[in-house]
Amino acid sequence: MTVKLTAKNVSKLFNDDSGEGARRLAAGESKEEIFKATGVTVGIDDVSFEVQEGEIFVIMGLSGSGKSTIVRTLNGLIPPTSGSIVIDDVDVASCSKEALRNVRRQKITMVFQHFALFPHKTIIDNVAFGLKLKGVDKDERHKQALASLAKVGLDAYANSYPSQLSGGMQQRVGLARGLANDPEILLMDEPFGALDPLIRREMQDELIVLQKELKKTIVFITHDLNEAMILGDRIAIMKDGAFVQVGTAQEIVSDPADDYVRAFVSDIDRSRVFKVSDISNDAAWVKVDATARDALGVMDKAKSDLAYVVERGVPVGLLMRSDALQCPRNTPVREVMFAEPPTISEEAFLNEVYGAAQGGVPMAVTDDDGKLVGVVSQDDIFEQLAADEEEPEAPTEETDEQKQKPAANQPASE
């Protein structure tokens, strides 16, 4: 992972011709005081962050928090009052117009809240717009635009006009236009904010799928924390022009920086934030050719009432203590285990495993290769989901604990 974009001490003050506002801000006066005294609006107040290559960095804030301003400083649509924004060695905040134009043409594109499609151009000409500005000839840019449209599944509409498409489709075109230039960084300014909730969900899922393939560096602006949690590899929460907290979804939910963040987080659907790997516990396990005695030994050691039977790392059965006790000690576990225990992927979100949890049996947690990495019981899931509401302090401790010890005893690694 390399750093793609670095914003350092970025501030933006509107109507501050005299520099009076900047002085007062440096002296520590609040936004309101400065506005009352000088009429200067503080848009962004000394924000610094880095975006890694290939990650989705979400900036979340309510309206007026400065999130739209900050995303516009990243491609120079709004020049910051002070600070630097470095994209691959070019400081967007201070470079020449020519250099800025080149950055915009080669490296960074934008998707807008209200789509901002050109109503007088066909879909394909909209998508090819960036290429046209670069001087790519017509055949070539239409070819690339069509490929980009195909990525969002709208290549059949190439010759329609934006007004003939639904909102969701228009935003796909907006996305295709952003991708057609093959940029390294994609800025998305509340791209799904103008869509109705169902379409919004669909677009979010689609963006996740697309991102797995494209691996672009994305700066995503939203006012919806749920959306931030779903999409963001890291999330910055913004208030009054400054970042309140930056971290992963799990970090923000389990350890809110202040009451402002806590108020937001309380409404969050935790089942969409936490993954199975966040709550998985060590699993007791025996190899498939072991005997009931071995299995009981393992269970005693792990203080567990069950053990997984593992063949080359893959869970093939589940042995309960009661079953193991009832049979002769030298019976092979193969004969007394439940075959095909329920398994869930460690990458799954909790809301995806409700169905599997209905069985009442603890579930084996597996990694990408299907190997056992831990165990999750129904109770673990509900504990995690309910944690915040019942005891405000509990989740912090619990999650920290989990982070300190490795989630599983890694039979797969043998």
Add this chain to the structure above:
Amino acid sequence: MLDPSQYFTIPFDTWVNDFVRGFLVPNFRPFFRALQVPVNQVLMALDTFLAWVPMLAMTAIFALLAWRIVGKSMALVTIFGFLFVDLIGLWPDTMTTLAMILTSVIFCTILGVPVGILVARSDTTWKIVRPILDVMQTVPSFVYLVPIVMLFGVGMAPGIIATIIFALPPIIRMTNLGIRNVRTDLIEASEAFGATYSQTLFEVQLPLAMRTIMAGLNQTLMLAMSMVVIAALIGAGGLGQVVNTGLGRLDVGGATAGGLGIVVLAIVLDRITQGLVEPSDPNRMTFRQALGTLFSGQKRPPIKQESGSRAAFKGSPIP
């Protein structure tokens, strides 16, 4: 008793006389004469061309335009109106008037659109230009003729120059308005993709402002039309002269005939240019599309209408 002019008067008229006769005319006459040259050339070319095209051919062209842009009934109005004008013997005068109006409109466009773009770009320029436009529009059209005659003399070209000055403001205003009204997020989008100023102007602002600019053009055309009779007072020919001659001789019939000719021409030009501004369906036709469809079979530009787009959206393949 209580009137200051009894004791003191300002010799304003003398001042103006001195300024115009003593300074402007002797020093700048060649300059103003030179200004007439391009106007004269365009006018002569247009006048010769319009006089050369046979009456029926011209009627057919206008009827076709009216049909494509406005509709069948307007095409019929055009045909009957032009026929009537021809039958009352005013066709050559009508064509001269048309040449004059087209010349004025061409120069208004050449001057007005760039100025409109310029003032749309900077608030300071707009603050300077706006009061000038206000004055240009409030000065009664007759008053224009005074300095025009002093500086340019009499004849066709001075008449047209007066018309240009009179008809210029709307197209400047509407170009300014049209460009300023382009949605800011579209400008942002254009800039975000690395457009230069002129790329944004030609790719985004002008095409989107085109309808408003067309509305300005329509107003400019109508103002030019209204100036026809007045400009005839200083020797501009055409239908205006017919009306003036009729008035001078108390020839009610002649004046009415000239007036009717102007009305017919005005209606046809107005409806056609208005048709470019507000087409009936949402997939509006631009001037270029109108010209494009003029010789093809379709009335509207070929835009594919997908039915059941919603269903297609749900089922669209996502890679």
